Amino acid sequence: xxxxxxxxxxxxxxxxxxxxxxxxxxxxxxxxxxxxxxxxxxxxxxxxxxxxxxxxxxxxxxxxxxxxxxxxxxxxxxxxxxxxxxxxxxxxxxxxxxxxxxxxxxxxxxxxxxxxxxxxxxxxxxxxxxxxxxxxxxxxxxxxxxxxxxxxxxxxxxxxxxxxxxxxxxxxxxxxxxxxxxxxxxxxxxxxxxxxxxxxxxxxxxxxxxxxxxxxxxxxxxxxxxxxxxxxxxxxxxxxxxxxxxxxxxxxxxxxxxxxxxxxxxxx
Amino acid sequence: xxxxxxxxxxxxxxxxxxxxxxxxxxxxxxxxxxxxxxxxxxxxxxxxxxxxxxxxxxxxxxxxxxxxxxxxxxxxxxxxxxxxxxxxxxxxxxxxxxxxxxxxxxxxxxxxxxxxxxxxxxxxxxxxxxxxxxxxxxxxxxxxxxxxxxxxxxxxxxxxxxxxxxxxxxxxxxxxxxxxxxxxxxxxxxxxxxxxxxxxxxxxxxxxxxxxxxxxxxxxxxxxxxxxxxxxxxxxxxxxxxxxxxxxxxxxxxxxxxxxxxxxxxxxxxxxxxxxxxxxxxxxxxxxxxxxxxxxxxxxxxxxxxxxxxxxxxxxxxxxxxxxxxxxxxxxxxxxxxxxxxxxxxxxxxxxxxxxxxxxxxxxxxxxxxxxxxxxxxxxxxxxxxxxxxxxxxxxxxxxxxxxxxxxxxxxxxx
Ligand code: SF4
Numbered sequence: 179x180x181x182x183x184x185x186x187x188x189x190x191x192x193x194x195x196x197x198x199x200x201x202x203x204x205x206x207x208x209x210x211x212x213x214x215x216x217x218x219x220x221x222x223x224x225x226x227x228x229x230x231x232x233x234x235x236x237x238x239x240x241x242x243x244x245x246x247x248x249x250x251x252x253x254x255x256x257x258x259x260x261x262x263x264x265x266x267x268x269x270x271x272x273x274x275x276x277x278x279x280x281x282x283x284x285x286x287x288x289x290x291x292x293x294x295x296x297x298x299x300x301x302x303x304x305x306x307x308x309x310x311x312x313x314x315x316x317x318x319x320x321x322x323x324x325x326x327x328x329x330x331x332x333x334x335x336x337x338x339x340x341x342x343x344x345x346x347x348x349x350x351x352x353x354x355x356x357x358x359x360x361x362x363x364x365x366x367x368x369x370x371x372x373x374x375x376x377x378x379x380x381x382x383x384x385x386x387x388x389x390x391x392x393x394x395x396x397x398x399x400x401x402x403x404x405x406x407x408x409x410x411x412x413x414x415x416x417x418x419x420x421x422x423x424x425x426x427x428x429x430x431x432x433x434x435x436x437x438x439x440x441x442x443x444x445x446x
Numbered sequence: 447x448x449x450x451x452x453x454x455x456x457x458x459x460x461x462x463x464x465x466x467x468x469x470x471x472x473x474x475x476x477x478x479x480x481x482x483x484x485x486x487x488x489x490x491x492x493x494x495x496x497x498x499x500x501x502x503x504x505x506x507x508x509x510x511x512x513x514x515x516x517x518x519x520x521x522x523x524x525x526x527x528x529x530x531x532x533x534x535x536x537x538x539x540x541x542x543x544x545x546x547x548x549x550x551x552x553x554x555x556x557x558x559x560x561x562x563x564x565x566x567x568x569x570x571x572x573x574x575x576x577x578x579x580x581x582x583x584x585x586x587x588x589x590x591x592x593x594x595x596x597x598x599x600x601x602x603x604x605x606x607x608x609x610x611x612x613x614x615x616x617x618x619x620x621x622x623x624x625x626x627x628x629x630x631x632x633x634x635x636x637x638x639x640x641x642x643x644x645x646x647x648x649x650x651x652x653x654x655x656x657x658x659x660x661x662x663x664x665x666x667x668x669x670x671x672x673x674x675x676x677x678x679x680x681x682x683x684x685x686x687x688x689x690x691x692x693x694x695x696x697x698x699x700x701x702x703x704x705x706x707x708x709x710x711x712x713x714x715x716x717x718x719x720x721x722x723x724x725x726x727x728x729x730x731x732x733x734x735x736x737x738x739x740x741x742x743x744x745x746x747x748x749x750x751x752x753x754x755x756x757x758x759x760x761x762x763x764x765x766x767x768x769x770x771x772x773x774x775x776x777x778x779x780x781x782x783x784x785x786x787x788x789x790x791x792x793x794x795x796x797x798x799x800x801x802x803x804x805x806x807x808x809x810x811x812x813x814x815x816x817x818x819x820x821x822x823x824x825x826x827x828x829x830x831x832x833x834x835x836x837x838x839x840x841x842x843x844x845x846x847x848x849x850x851x852x853x854x855x856x857x858x859x860x861x
Contacts, residue, residue, distance in 0.1 A: 267448065
């Protein structure tokens with residue numbers, strides 16, 4: 179904590195910390211107190227004006243916390259649009275923030291799988307929460323939220339219905355390709371031969387899981403986070419089946435980055 | 447709003463001498479191409495340049511031209527031209543950018559050096575496949591285009607221990623080049639001249655090694671990004687006195703920085719090793735990115751590739767065969783791993799960055815488990831960035847930045 183921050187905290191009856199995660203697809207903000215309790219949260223589309231979406235997110239989460247801007251002791255931002263957050267005094271990478279956010283929920287040696295709108299990350303932490311390594315997906319959208327977004331209109335299925343459909347599958351379609359475009363062709367071919375949409379959607383989920391699992395090896399305790407996981411809990415179940423063990427999911431999987439940013443704000 | 451700090455890069459004064467050297471080098475080639483008074487050989491960057499100098503050729507290195515296409519960011523638009531005539535976007539983007547530039551009739555030389563229109567017309571093209579097979583295909587294309595002979599040396603790949611058998615075979619191939627090259631040069635081969643070229647080349651190599659080794663000082667007086675441009679003289683000028691003169695001046699400046707405890711960047715919090723090719727079109731951006739994170743990328747496999755310590759004027763052919771076979775790029779992964787381990791220790795590195803260059807598997811060493819093995823052995827963490835030497839369509843600046851920033855955060859946490 180800086181000297182400045184210390185004095186702001188003493189003089190503030192309700193000292194709070196803000197973390198903002200401006201992702202490629204969604205902006206997330208959280209408000210926390212010194213005891214690391216989550217007092218307020220908000221999620222909205224990032225859109226094209228990152229400054230505005232982050233401002234609105236902070237506003238909503240402050241409202242939920244019953245706090246005002248003057249209560250903020252410090253704020254840190256993360257994500258693609260991290261430089262566009264007006265209230266933030268500093269930035270941290272998504273990798274650092276997801277690590278912090280997850281370790282708060284699961285303080286042990288963990289491997290974090292974060293499936294985001296535009297990229298995936300695998301982050302490894304030791305028992306003290308220090309990072310031992312991380313990987314980000316390569317250039318392609320395969321295996322990310324963008325892949326599912328791309329496929330949903332092709333199947334004429336709204337994104338939010340995918341989870342329910344995948345759960346109903348009885349005979350999952352196997353998709354072999356690495357590439358989003360090739361996968362789309364495979365999907366069309368499966369539609370043509372009359373495969374059920376439920377089986378194709380489950381195939382898409384499995385394709386996401388395969389892309390993620392080939393990024394890195396996993397240690398014993400695995401945590402999954404990110405917006406895709408938040409909206410598609412069945413994906414976690416499928417991953418558990420694929421790796422043969424239980425996976426931990428924090429209460430708000432979409433907010434771990436923002437929570438991590440707020441934790442950084444406390445520390446600075 | 448989090449502030450973006452402006453990063454000031456500390457320039458080396460002797461970079462100007464290097465610039466002058468390169469200008470003179472290209473003007474001499476251009477003049478020879480125009481007046482026909484001296485023969486011109488095109489040579490691969492780790493090809494038998496000393497033999498060519500001994501036969502009186504002026505030597506031009508297309509790879510340097512390709513690197514210029516990359517650093518001027520002309521390459522990305524030219525690569526598709528070569529793709530369209532059958533050279534895949536997955537192969538060497540030095541090759542595709544260079545052939546693309548030829549097809550379009552444009553060159554960065556024309557932009558930088560007034561009066562020069564482009565590369566000098568070759569009388570012969572000489573390759574060594576020690577670095578890759580792409581150079582042979584590249585040179586053969588030009589051989590057909592210009593209607594001139596293409597000769598070369600076929601080297602072993604993935605060599606563990608360099609044995610006498612390797613050396614004898616390469617030496618014989620190099621000796622066999624003499625006769626056809628004599629015919630093209632119109633002069634008789636003289637052993638003394640080769641010995642002199644090898645002597646000068648060895649001196650150049652020793653000086654270049656001394657330059658790079660100054661990075662072991664804390665703080666380091668030089669960055670990898672400085673090295674990628676300063677190495678020009680070691681690539682195109684080895685075997686000439688002029689190149690050695692440039693490096694003597696540079697060395698003096700670097701030693702002066704060391705004496706004054708002056709680093710190449712303002713604050714050297716972390717020291718990194720770069721494995722793989724530079725991203726030519728992003729040299730400045732990367733230099734600023736790391737300097738802004740108080741990190742000096744100070745040593746690399748790439749810049750070290752022009753150190754030929756085996757060269758010995760007493761045994762010119764044998765020592766050339768050895769020097770050009772002992773190179774890192776020719777060797778087995780076991781050797782490479784040991785080499786990098788030693789470098790990490792010598793340069794006191796906190797971490798290693800691997801550049802996985804899409805179109806150059808030959809200079810990419812992170813595809814067969816090496817980062818994991820080295821990390822297990824040394825405890826030194828690594829990060830991999832995906833990109834390319836020349837084709838900017840193959841990289842995401844934002845991802846590179848996040849990867850690098852996250853890696854430095856990781857190093858911070860471990861302190
Ligand atoms: S070593 Fe790589 S960059 Fe150099 S010529 Fe060969 S393929 Fe191209």
